[in-house]
Amino acid sequence: MLNQTNVKLGKVRSSIRELFEYGKKRKAEIGADNVFDFSIGNPSVPAPDKVRRTLIDLIENTDPVELHGYTSAQGDYSVRKSIADELNGRFSVRLTADCIYMTCGASASLTVTLNALLNEGDEVIAFVPFFPEYKVFCEHAGGTLVPVACDGAFQPDLNDFAKKLSGRTKAVIINSPNNPSGVIYGAETVKKIVELVKGCAQPVYVISDEPYRELVFGEIEIPFIMNYYGRSIVCYSYSKSLSLPGERIGYIAVNNAAEDFEEIYAGILGAGRALGFVCAPSLFQRLIAGCAGQTSDLSVYKANRDRLITCLTEYGFEFAQPDGAFYLFIKSPDGDAQAFAERAKKYELLLVAGDSFGCNGYVRLSYCVSPEMIERALPAFKRLADSYER
């Protein structure tokens, strides 16, 4: 008998990936322009030209044995140093290169962190709505995901959080800007979360999963967890900010203000080994050092958001105002997310049913797509809305 947990995971796939595959098939059938694929967070904005130029420069002017060689398991020193320096400059922290561990992207950042922290039976708290793979990652690491409810604006329900904290709580995951709602948790919310965490008898670690850190619309400041709490770990990826999702490059930053900083970092090194990561891709590690502080042109996402908010509101759809990331979390008109997503498919609109995000009755729309596709899709949204009024 094979490992049935993983066989089952492989058969069901994530709902997002499944729809992504359906979309590829459907586009082949009726033409890419006729499918309105809002399913996956694959950035639609190209990487900045600096990425192309830096890659070419690295490939043309670096000894290939060095360029493509193993780095240290935690990542190349100068790359880690450049990341620590950037974080120190932006957030007034005092990290060193040895606080940074380079990873194969955000999912790897999370699995490595969770495998460093968790023992069998530990609980990890996440605020709904949350990225469905959190559950998979926690369970693989021997833990249990404990969801905490949100209010109508998708902000954490702190009373529920207080109730869910227990002697078994090992970690809390914060994801802001949030996938799938796009909302941001303000400083007051983070302070209250930290206060409650500090009330636990045992050490509780706060993991900030923040691949959307740079995707914020307007003058909103996102609190940086290390400024609020010692036992904190930041999981980051360049997938969204530099439009490199397929290249699998990100990092874990461990707060050196944590009393047990060295234990945490050692656990991360060990977990990376046990999971088979060896080192993050070397060319893209070096690219990151050469593109510090750069982002893709993220203004398209804001324009997409504004256009969709205006039109979908007009058509009668309901959702919370997203201040970041590139998602709208839309309420199903009849409360049934699965049926909503299925009905949307009839209009060639690919939306992810949100039940797997721990929040029933919503679908996720990823608007990291071309503005042209949005324009082409608007009549379909109108017809979808109308179909509920008949």
Place this chain on the structure above:
Amino acid sequence: MLNQTNVKLGKVRSSIRELFEYGKKRKAEIGADNVFDFSIGNPSVPAPDKVRRTLIDLIENTDPVELHGYTSAQGDYSVRKSIADELNGRFSVRLTADCIYMTCGASASLTVTLNALLNEGDEVIAFVPFFPEYKVFCEHAGGTLVPVACDGAFQPDLNDFAKKLSGRTKAVIINSPNNPSGVIYGAETVKKIVELVKGCAQPVYVISDEPYRELVFGEIEIPFIMNYYGRSIVCYSYSKSLSLPGERIGYIAVNNAAEDFEEIYAGILGAGRALGFVCAPSLFQRLIAGCAGQTSDLSVYKANRDRLITCLTEYGFEFAQPDGAFYLFIKSPDGDAQAFAERAKKYELLLVAGDSFGCNGYVRLSYCVSPEMIERALPAFKRLADSYER
């Protein structure tokens, strides 16, 4: 309390990685030319120029959104197709793209495979000497590694193998050309292994870990496991054949002749998800499709091997004749591998004590180094040998 297994793993590091880090430090102290680093399998031969040209071409002429975007979890279809076609042509098998799962390198190929196969308490058999991380990977997947002894020529002791097979055996790992001995298992050996495996009441999977498949000196043929056994899985990496160890690119090929092929493949998809792999790096996936059948100029390794065999034999060292890979597994003159490796350090020779390979009294020498370094190192080897004669 953090996960102590992983904290400990992170603190002790692998003996190879530890020596690699020592080497980096020592080179900074006394100059790179004065340290003779035979510790790690980081190819010394550059990637073929075709790699450089293909990378540049891909970067210059592919839409960056597509080039750096997510691929399907199992890898880009055309990349998988090109790998299946290549294997079919070389080994007379009939694989399809859907037998291939792209990975972040050989370690990932192994961890994903083991997590697909193993349940808590399962046993995995490996023939000594073996890559020490096998134990780490098996244990993370809930299994136990069961070592099988070898004979004086580092070939599997089949009597011991017959004894170690049990009702708990889930998988057998074959690694040929072998790290660390460089020996190759011939067709007769593979046939006998398969025969014994078939004698088990339960299904037993044979995993062929073959990153050194292309590194063979002379007219020796390496048996391809799928030609001998249905329930077989090939774990491959381009680290050695294309000199891309830092880029983390490889694949798993599942034999579609296995009765439970679809279950195995689903388990692999699920395990990849649970471990946080998402997809293999997209640029390097596409590179692989563009460089099918290419290898680095591997002739340097043969020249290195021949030179070292001649000189080290003359100095009085003993080892089995390596027919592949780029390692010599040298007998410690007084039987103490740790002391041998420590003594070698005094002569600035970095050799890995082999006890962690499951075979006491040997050190591993990686000769994927420049011929010039070998020439500079020879007097140090001579002095090391002499030091044992005093």
